Amino acid sequence: MTVSLASELVGLGATVTAFSYVLVSSFGHRRGPLTAAALLLLLVTAGGHFASLIEIWSGDASFRGLEDYTRFLQPLFWLMVFHTVVQARTGEALEASDQRFRSTFERAPVGIAHIALDHRCLRINERFCDLLGKPRMALQGKRFDAFPLEEELSAPRRAIAGDDDVARYREIRVRCKGGGALWLNLSTRLVIGAGLSEGYLVVIAEDITEPKHVARALRHSEARLRDFTEVASDWVWEMGPDLRYTYLSERIEDVLGVPASSFVGRSGVEVADGDETADVCGHIADLGARRPFREFVYSRMSAGGGRKWISTSGKPIFSADGDFIGYRGAARDVTAEMEALESVKQSELRFKLAVHGTREGLWDWDILSDRIWFSTVWWEIIGIEGDPDAQNAYSWREYIHPDDLPKFQSGLKEHLRRGTEVFESTIRHWHPDGRWLWVEARGRYTFDGNGRAERFSGRLTDVTARHDLEEKLAFQATHDSLTGLVNRGEFERRLVQAVAEARSGSAQHALCYMDLDQFKVLNDTSGHAAGDEMLRQLGDWLSDRTQDSDLLARLGGDEFAVLMFRASLQEAEQFARALRDAIARFRFCWDDQSYTVGVSVGVVAITADTPDAMAVLGAADAACYTAKDEGRNRVHVYHEGDIELARRQGEMRWAARVQSALDDDRLRLYCQPISRAGPADNTDLHYEVLVRMMDESGNLVMPNSFLPPAERYGLVTRLDCWVVTAAFDWLCDNPSHVRELGLCSINLSGVSLGAREVLTAIDRGLSRGIVPPEKLCFEVTETAAVRNLARARRFMKTLRGWGCLFALDDFGTGVSSFSYLKNLPVDFLKIDGEFVRGILTDPTQLALVRSINDIGHVMGKRTIAEFVETSEVREKLADIGVDYIQGHVLGRPRPLEHFVTAARASKSAG
Amino acid sequence: MTSDFGLISVILGLGGVAYLWTSRSHLSGFCGISWLIAGYSLTLIGWLLSACEMVGFQTVVNTLEHMAFAASTLALVIWCDKAGSYLSSH
Secondary structure (H helix, E strand, O other): OHHHHHHHHHHHHHHHHHHHHHHHOHHHHHOOHHHHHHHHHHHHHHHHHHHHHHHHHHOOOHHHHHHHHHHHHHHHHHHHHHHHHHHHHHHHHHHHHHHHHHHHHHHOOOEEEEEEOOOEEEEEOHHHHHHHOOOHHHOOOOEOOOOOOHHHHOHHHHHHOOOOOOOEEEEEEEEOOOOOEEEEEEEEEEEOOOOHHHOEEEEEEEEOHHHHHHHHHHHHHHHHHHHHHHHOOEEEEEEOOOOEEEEEOOHHHHHHOOOHHHHOOOEHHHHOOOOOOOOHHHHHHHHHOOOOEEEEEEEEEOOOOOEEEEEEEEEEEEOOOOOEEEEEEEEEEOHHHHHHHHHHHHHHHHHHHHHHHOOEEEEEEEOOOOEEEEOHHHHHHHOOOOOHHHHHOOOHHHHEOOOOHHHHHHHHHHHHHHOOOOEEEEEEEEOOOOOEEEEEEEEEEEEOOOOOEEEEEEEEEEOHHHHHHHHHHHHHHHEOOOOOOEOHHHHHHHHHHHHHHHHOOOOOEEEEEEEEEOHHHHHHHHOHHHHHHHHHHHHHHHHHOOOOOOEEEEEEOOEEEEEEOOOOHHHHHHHHHHHHHHHHHOEEEEOOEEEEOEEEEEEEEEOOOOOOHHHHHHHHHHHHHHHHHOOOOOEEEOOOOOHHHHHHHHHHHHHHHHHHHHHHOOEEEEEEEEEEOOOOOOOOEEEEEEEEEEOOOOOEEOHHHHHHHHHHOOOHHHHHHHHHHHHHHHHHHOHHHHHHEEEEEEEEOHHHOOOHHHHHHHHHHHOOOOOOHHHEEEEEEHHHHHHOHHHHHHHHHHHHHHOOEEEEEEEOOOOOOOHHHHHOOOOEEEEOHHHHHOOOOOHHHHHHHHHHHHHHHHOOOEEEEOOOOOHHHHHHHHHHOOOEEEOOOOOOOEEHHHHHHHHHHHHHHO | OHHHHHHHHHHHHHHHHHHHHHOHHHHOOOOOHHHHHHHHHHHHHHHHHHHHOOOOOHHHHHHHHHHHHHHHHHHHHHHHHHHHHHHHHO
């Protein structure tokens, strides 16, 4: 009983304590159903404990009933407590659910609104307000008019009719704040309440502006890609995992003439049917290894028959799971490129052949990258082919001769500055074997669009051989080939300079003019080879005895000259005498014969008074001739007022005038009649052709003035040629006169005997066929014929062989004997006029004329007496028996035309 | 009569158990619910002891009955404390 009492007491105390706690604590402050239920339960429990305590304490069983009642009520209050707990928990759950809903509603990324059936906006979330660009207060509770919803809001009637209670979707475009437009994806669903008026429309709006734009961009991109594919020269393709085509764009048909569909299902290797430039095995290996490939080129025949070259590139494609699903790529027609490439290859090949075939080294300097390329021939020319080290270290500039480098660089600058067509420079280039090559560099700059030099390229030619040849030619042009001494042209050029220097008063020089004596003897006896060899040895010998500062030259034939710079006349004379003495000691051996040679030297001073170089040469030449005339092997010094020299110079001037007259065609043909010594006979027209010269002023010049200088200075052969040619021309132009002509005599000088030019002129004239050769008689002086007897005989025989006649002129003046006449095939003897003039007064001359005439007749030759000036002389000559006469008694010499006209008139009168 | 009340209390108590079973999802997680259920279970034991008191061992059973009710009251007090703490924090 004590335990029971204690238990009840504890229970009562605890219950009271709890009751009090509930009342005063926050538990009690909530004053909700749970608090009430708890208090009632505590109260009933306390009542039970109290009744039980009293019963035990007092032992009064009447309290047992109170206890039982309280026990009986306890289950109800326990259930009440449990029920309120359940209710509290359910409320909490609802509240949490509502909270979640609100949160979801407000924080949803899409716009949500509840629109009443009368279009009133019941509820709208923040996102919807943002989408519409309006504040919530402007929308919530107001009529919703942001976009039409009549269709959706009319659904309830159909929904009730069972037609439509499903969600509806559509896309609309609304204006948003700021004037922009939004695309909304609208989802609506009607929520029907108990009555039609309680329903509302749930509207969910999702901003699909960006997806819309993306979709539109995607469509645009797709259309663009499709357009590109259709118009592009390339075509695209796709292969499946079995490496067979699954798709090709239509463009391939334009190229190959085969529909794209015909390739579908075929492998890439099957499509190629020609030679591939790339490694097919490598390409197949790429495909097998799923590697991307670029610019694989293959060929196949097109439907049109031509071969097409195709370049294709592709990359493998994989699924999201990483599985290989094929290849995708593009291809293009590269036929034109391949043909161009082939053309370039051919061009390159030709270029290489040209580069290797030419003997010119090429260079190409890329200025922007400062890289320079030299061809193989370049290295060959400069001698470092096959030496990479030398080639790498090669610097063109360092190999150029230091003397040529400034010229080379200035030429380059000039070309660059002035933009001249071509840069050209001939320079010396060092060769590893130690010599200097002469090379010709020729190149040009090329410029970019801004006028900036970007390349400099050109060629290098080894012109060493040419340069040597030019030097040799230049040497030959200025030097005598036999002796190696300076020739006349170069000597005269240097002489002009020396005269100019002397005339300026800065220096005085001297000229020694040398002519070998008896050189002709050596030539005639031992031949020209011996003469040439002697000249060569003498040239060397003279060189050894001439100072380096002086200029030794061979002026021609056996003539030499020494130009002594800064030398007085006395020094020159002294040098000339020493040279003469030295030459006298010179011995020339030929064919075991020893020859000596002398020299005549003319010495002239070159001073400020010297007019010109020609005057110096003329004076020196004249002085030399004077020395020769004075007995050879002498030195003659030219002085002002020297009479002999003046004469010599006069002859030289005449020779120059003859030369000028020949050049200017100022010679004229005259003629003098020849007639029988007996009574005049007009039927026989016979005359001698003479030559006259017209001077620069048109005055007549007699032959005794110009013929001797012409003979002395070697012009007479040319003069004879002119006479022969002019005579033939005139006769051929007057054929009627030729028919009347008895005989035409033409004088030839002794020098012209056997001259090829004269023979040629005669032959040419006869070959014209107008002048019969028997009407031509050539006159040669007795002296000339005897002096060149053998040559004269050959000449005469030649012309007589052609039918011409010959006359021996001036017969009797020479020292020859009559025996020569036997050896000379002449037709006429012309008795010298000196004998004829005096036959009336001088019995000796008469006897001479008679004897010449008699001997001539005995030898079968006809005679002609010259210088017949009176009729008495003529009669006397006729008495003696002279055949013909010539002289003033018949007429003075006059121009050929006049003579012929007069003769024709006389004949007509007779 | 006393035993009738005891039996009725047991029957009502078992009805309460049925209610707890059906509402267990709502009750789970509530603060100190295990003390409340423990208190109800002790009370139900007390009711069972009270119903068994007439069968024999009256004194012992009665003593156990009072002890069960006292323990039940203590459990109820503890629950009140737990619930009070919970409610004051919410």
